[in-house]
Amino acid sequence: FTITGVLTDKKLVATADAKTITVDNIEEIGEIRLDENTIGALANAEHRWIKVKLPSSTDLQFNLAKTTANIKATGKRGFFNTTGTVASGDIKVKFAERPRSSNEIDEQVLLIELPKFVDPSAKGQVVLTGIFVEPKEKTAALGDVNVTISEDFTQGGNGVTDAKPSTNLIESTTLKVATVANYD
DSSP states (O other): OOOOSOOOSSSEEEEEOOEEEETTSOEEOOOEEEEESSTTHHHHOSOOEEEEEOOTTSSEEEOHHHHHHHOEEEEEETTTTTTOEEOGGGSEEEEEEOTTOSSOEEEEEEEEEOOOOOOOSSOEEEEEEOOEEEESSSOOOSEEEEEEEEEOTTTTOTTOOOSSOOOOOBOOEEEEEEEEEOOO
């Protein structure tokens, strides 16, 4: 096993694979893996909303329509025999609202409600696939695409801060999920 990042008391640890995507298409980023540090962390979390955020300096944004139609959460390790794959229709996905705004969405921040998983007897892993990005303009700049994965304290409430405290669900982590390149 490869250990990345720092050891933590958080319940989930996020890692990712990077894909090569083109400068001018709607493209799927690499898979994002959420590994349980604690058995039952996903089954017992108070809320399971996570935030996937592109840096504001990038010229990419998420494509909500294609992501909503294609996102999948596949249970592995401790979830392998009890869960399988949860298809896109059972996973809530939405844009976050911009801070200090009540009706303007932020297409660089995706909120994902993870499906409920059966409490396993071993640490489980959830693999998220089917998340799509696109250039804001005609083409995107060449280079690495990073996202920050963190817990969403609004429970998908579009910018309304929830009074509930952190569940210590996941450490805020920056992951490389793609590299933008030309066709050649």
